[in-house]
């Protein structure tokens with residue numbers, strides 16, 4: 001079964017637009033869980049333009065599903081993980097002012113740094129996932145770093161999906177099998193939506209988790225949060241597409 005982790009960064013973006021506490025992040029996260037989210041994802045960035053470090057501290061004791069914290073592992077981020085101890089930490093190589101995540105780790109170049117960081121994070125009792133492009137040469141080094149899982153960066157898949165869905169998914173299927181052979185758990189995320197999700201899941205049935213924020217929150221404007229979360233859950237439960 002593939003778990004749906006709802007990324008609530010966009011809720012924080014909306015809240016921050018007026019400086020108050022509307023919408024209330026904590027309430028939205030609890031409602032998302034009640035509506036069927038199987039995890040909550042946040043990606044605090046150094047400028048705290050959406051989720052703030054304090055939000056992360058406030059969320060942890062309230063949540064009853066898996067908490068996934070994504071981010072670049074600078075000292076402040078590592079100390080946050082040490083304090084909060086989420087179920088999963090996803091390491092993302094974003095520089096400070098990037099608009100949004102746009103690539104995975106070069107696990108060859110950053111092998112020794114990642115190995116040290118994964119070991120430190122394991123000492124805090126968190127599962128560690130590494131955000132990664134669908135390129136086979138990065139997978140054995142990711143395993144050698146000690147990662148429990150990898151999260152496939154699905155931005156390029158989403159971009160190509162409408163032109164040629166088979167070509168778009170092919171590299172992901174290949175590395176999905178490679179991850180399985182290396183005993184690396186498999187997550188996926190970035191720009192997944194109601195159009196491209198079921199196809200990805202059908203081609204990579206052993207996906208353990210997808211984290212979805214931007215499109216899901218946009219859809220919730222039209223369908224409501226409860227309906228939307230249920231719609232995404234159903235995409236993950238459809239029979240395989242021929």
Ligand SMILES: CC(=O)[C@@H](O)[C@H](O)COP(=O)(O)O
Pocket residue numbers: 007009010043045050070092099100101131189190213
């Ligand atoms: C790693 C990843 O793909 C997500 O965390 C995504 O980047 C969301 O971050 P933003 O909400 O800042 O765009």
Ligand SMILES: NCC(=O)COP(=O)(O)O
Pocket residue numbers: 007041070151188189190191192211212213214215216
């Ligand atoms: N890890 C991906 C994530 O949390 C959400 O990405 P997006 O759906 O906001 O593009």
